[in-house]
Amino acid sequence: MTYLRPSFRHPEQPINELGFTRKDYEGALSTLCAGCGHDSISAAIVQACFELSIAPHKVAKLSGIGCSSKTPTYFLGNSHGFNSVHGRMPSVATGANLANRDLIYVGVSGDGDSASIGMGQFTHAVRRNVNMMYVVENNGCYGLTKGQDSATADVGSASKKGEPNPFEAIDLASIALQLGASFVARSFSGDREQLVPLIKAAISHRGFAFIDVISPCVTFNNNPASTKGYEYVRDHLAATGTVDYVPFKQEISTSYAEGESKAVTLHDGSVVQLRKADPELDLNSRRSALRLIKDYRAKEQILTGLLYMDEDSQDLHEIIGTSKTPLQALTEAELCPGQKVLDKLNDSLR
Amino acid sequence: MKRIEAVNDFVIKFANVNGTGSASANNMFAKALFRMGLPVSPKNIFPSNIQGLPTWFEVRVNEKGFLGRRGGIDMMVCMNPQSMAKDIKELESGGYFLYDSSKPLDLRLLRSDVTFIGIPLRDLCRREFSDPRQQQLFRNVVYVGALAALLDIEFDVLTGLVADQFQGKEKLITSNVRALELGYHYAAENIDCPLGIRVERRDAVGDAILIDGNTASALGAIYGGASVAAWYPITPSTSVVDGFDKYCKRLRIDPASGNKNYAIVQAEDELAAIGMVIGASWNGARAFTATSGPGISLMSEFLGLAYFAEIPCVLINVQRAGPSTGMPTRTQQSDVMACAYASHGDTKHVLLFPATAQECFSMTAEAFDLAEELQTPVIVMSDLDLGMNDSMSPPLSWDDQREYRRGKVYSGEQLEAMSERFGRYLDTDGDGIPYRTYPGAHPEKGAFFTRGTSRDEYAVYTEDSAQYELNMQRLLKKWQTASTKVPKAEECNASGAADVGVIYYGTSHEAAREAVDSLSRAGIAVDTLRLKAFPFDDGVAAFIDSHKQLFIIEQNRDAQMRSLIVNECLVSPRRLVPILNYGGMPITARQIESDICRHLDENKVQPLRAAKETV
Numbered sequence: 031m032t033y034l035r036p037s038f039r040h041p042e043q044p045i046n047e048l049g050f051t052r053k054d055y056e057g058a059l060s061t062l063c064a065g066c067g068h069d070s071i072s073a074a075i076v077q078a079c080f081e082l083s084i085a086p087h088k089v090a091k092l093s094g095i096g097c098s099s100k101t102p103t104y105f106l107g108n109s110h111g112f113n114s115v116h117g118r119m120p121s122v123a124t125g126a127n128l129a130n131r132d133l134i135y136v137g138v139s140g141d142g143d144s145a146s147i148g149m150g151q152f153t154h155a156v157r158r159n160v161n162m163m164y165v166v167e168n169n170g171c172y173g174l175t176k177g178q179d180s181a182t183a184d185v186g187s188a189s190k191k192g193e194p195n196p197f198e199a200i201d202l203a204s205i206a207l208q209l210g211a212s213f214v215a216r217s218f219s220g221d222r223e224q225l226v227p228l229i230k231a232a233i234s235h236r237g238f239a240f241i242d243v244i245s246p247c248v249t250f251n252n253n254p255a256s257t258k259g260y261e262y263v264r265d266h267l268a269a270t271g272t273v274d275y276v277p278f279k280q281e282i283s284t285s286y287a288e289g290e291s292k293a294v295t296l297h298d299g300s301v302v303q304l305r306k307a308d309p310e311l312d313l314n315s316r317r318s319a320l321r322l323i324k325d326y327r328a329k330e331q332i333l334t335g336l337l338y339m340d341e342d343s344q345d346l347h348e349i350i351g352t353s354k355t356p357l358q359a360l361t362e363a364e365l366c367p368g369q370k371v372l373d374k375l376n377d378s379l380r
Numbered sequence: 381m382k383r384i385e386a387v388n389d390f391v392i393k394f395a396n397v398n399g400t401g402s403a404s405a406n407n408m409f410a411k412a413l414f415r416m417g418l419p420v421s422p423k424n425i426f427p428s429n430i431q432g433l434p435t436w437f438e439v440r441v442n443e444k445g446f447l448g449r450r451g452g453i454d455m456m457v458c459m460n461p462q463s464m465a466k467d468i469k470e471l472e473s474g475g476y477f478l479y480d481s482s483k484p485l486d487l488r489l490l491r492s493d494v495t496f497i498g499i500p501l502r503d504l505c506r507r508e509f510s511d512p513r514q515q516q517l518f519r520n521v522v523y524v525g526a527l528a529a530l531l532d533i534e535f536d537v538l539t540g541l542v543a544d545q546f547q548g549k550e551k552l553i554t555s556n557v558r559a560l561e562l563g564y565h566y567a568a569e570n571i572d573c574p575l576g577i578r579v580e581r582r583d584a585v586g587d588a589i590l591i592d593g594n595t596a597s598a599l600g601a602i603y604g605g606a607s608v609a610a611w612y613p614i615t616p617s618t619s620v621v622d623g624f625d626k627y628c629k630r631l632r633i634d635p636a637s638g639n640k641n642y643a644i645v646q647a648e649d650e651l652a653a654i655g656m657v658i659g660a661s662w663n664g665a666r667a668f669t670a671t672s673g674p675g676i677s678l679m680s681e682f683l684g685l686a687y688f689a690e691i692p693c694v695l696i697n698v699q700r701a702g703p704s705t706g707m708p709t710r711t712q713q714s715d716v717m718a719c720a721y722a723s724h725g726d727t728k729h730v731l732l733f734p735a736t737a738q739e740c741f742s743m744t745a746e747a748f749d750l751a752e753e754l755q756t757p758v759i760v761m762s763d764l765d766l767g768m769n770d771s772m773s774p775p776l777s778w779d780d781q782r783e784y785r786r787g788k789v790y791s792g793e794q795l796e797a798m799s800e801r802f803g804r805y806l807d808t809d810g811d812g813i814p815y816r817t818y819p820g821a822h823p824e825k826g827a828f829f830t831r832g833t834s835r836d837e838y839a840v841y842t843e844d845s846a847q848y849e850l851n852m853q854r855l856l857k858k859w860q861t862a863s864t865k866v867p868k869a870e871e872c873n874a875s876g877a878a879d880v881g882v883i884y885y886g887t888s889h890e891a892a893r894e895a896v897d898s899l900s901r902a903g904i905a906v907d908t909l910r911l912k913a914f915p916f917d918d919g920v921a922a923f924i925d926s927h928k929q930l931f932i933i934e935q936n937r938d939a940q941m942r943s944l945i946v947n948e949c950l951v952s953p954r955r956l957v958p959i960l961n962y963g964g965m966p967i968t969a970r971q972i973e974s975d976i977c978r979h980l981d982e983n984k985v986q987p988l989r990a991a992k993e994t995v
Contacts, residue, residue: 058840087827090663090819103829103841110819112662113831114655115685121610121652125659125667126819128608128643133663133820151655154648346645353639357607358664358818360641362784365605365666367631369778375599376775379589380415 067219067245098140098167117148120155135162177250212237270335399431405520448890451968525563598623600744610656620670684723692751710964735889812857866913881927
């Protein structure tokens, strides 16, 4: 890796609707290993946010602890970030979201962070349908502590140390589906064509949008015996189809035959269009997604792409009925009932 | 036999079975005395159980206004055969024992120095009510009616309470009043009324209210502007959030839309509860959680983050008896150390020690100001005794001119006007407190990365020793600033110079006040210092310096506050003699008085003995 980032930018570099260039969405220089899958995901987030014309300061990015959780430093440098404690990002994100429903929440976590120490918090953020994008950068190992197996490592998969993992793997996408996540996808850090539109759709989706991104650890888990290495993943990749994300007001230019594709209109008016590779997939059925994941797994294939979405689900705020004004913007007059109310209350306590 | 004779100064204890509906009858009893203008302090002594185990309700009446536990029981109302033997033993000599005489009393339990009063409660109820559930429930109301005759309680006051409680439910009012009458008439006709102990109307409560500390804390959170509450149920703190929910439904619903101007989330555990509070506070809302000891243990990792990353948050810790699960329904002040230094690494947290329900209200509200001004966790250290028992309290009050002190936060406009680089951890004005920004404040300026790792003044990750130390030193400076902002310890001096100083905090207040009054009448002058907060203000060390003989009253085994004072004020531990109560029941005035006297006496003889030995 290089420690110098060229400051030169093409004079005619593209700008988005808000007048920002792609650079405005970048963060600090990554300190991860050269070739780390996580950096590709950061780049995909940058590209998606740039193309979505999101005001950078309207995003809050949150993470836990681990290699993946370091990455929010490397994208969206003009956004507030919160690198919390190990496995606890979901609760911090939930609280942040409760305080201000108007921001966009990007949560980044890893397989250790979400499938082990933070499994409890992850599952409960899912069932509360917190309005956020939750990306797990899944490499099947603990990179920052030098390569121990994580809970998403497949049975029999061996990291650089060479010992096959004897324990059953946790599939976070299946768990998210079972617990009521309203948007579930899987992707591969090496497939930006697929990942960028998925991120756009996840950000635009209202509710908990989960993306499990297989993201190889080049240093500790990229050997031939690993099922999370580049080579294995590339060789065993399958996709539910191709996702097109069409922003609000933009005309849908491609048309596909009925049954081959599914178009879903999101709350902000944008459209997610899926060209199905597998006609079996019913995007609105959890059961269908769970079955397909299993079926592909039985064929030793990793099913990626959009797996499930419920565009009409109620997020946490709607479920508990909080005010449309962000709670953090309520004024003292709205919050404090004043002495007169206390007088009455005192009377009732005599 | 010499019977106890007392007007408006006695302790009565009700022994019940939990789950039988005794609580509301016992509360009615206490409130009736309160409405007769008499200071009362009811205390519920209950098991960690829902139905079938012994539970007690102790009410002290004291027209002088001493509201702590006195020690000793003058009258026992026994409704529980399981605990009867123990209950009889507990009575003071000359006391009174009221029991259900529908069944004969075990004669082996009789005491010649106690007056036994039998009332056939079960039989009276069986005759009057046909429904078995009513027969059970109204037994409690019948004994309250009997007590009205036995203790001279104004009957109108009781019927007034029934009318208030069951407003609009005529049927219930009629049957409750009937039950009261049953007991009243039976006692009046069959027993020599009133007893040696009795009440008389006084005007000794002024405009006071009867409220439990947890409800007062909940109201404090509402008035303090909390809009996010995240919690995990745990005795004895649960009623804080229940109260917040109840009053928010009345006071925080937007009239136009019907939407809530608050959010309450029951988290999956205490770790998540404090995480949510931290996330919400980071994002500019006032947020809090309520918990007890085991919850504090679980929240400790996050408390370290909030301390180090400088995120305001408010915790209400309603302490119970530890360690571990301990005695979940008994009181203690045993989380002092765990809270003061919660989490790994060098951490210190701001603590507030309310002693009354009114302070639960005012200190909880204040905690939000302090947390945001100091950008750090603030823990309100209540306890089960204060939190779950009704107590007589001055009315709650709020200065409508008061404005929330939101601390140092740069707005979008301020950021826009700034030419220099924003430094999240830059101490711009020397008090150790930097400026923060809320997410979304400004399109290009003010964003920073919050982290639990070491960072420089601009919130950029660093492992540079000098930068790390600079930051840790600034946190100490902030701690110094905190000691000037928290409520000062309250000193109360005896008339004339006193050599003896007594330090206490929280719910030891009432018992300590009474013990000191009693000591002064015995000719022992005592100055007191009530701690209200940690960090300690300068007055604490000054008080210690200016007294020869010092006591510290605590409701834990290890004298935790003493350790804190020794550590923070650099005082020799020998200087502070601990007076400790940790059995789970609130400390009594009698214990404090006798412990102090014993120590003073022992100290008087010690020099003589030493002199003899040298001869």
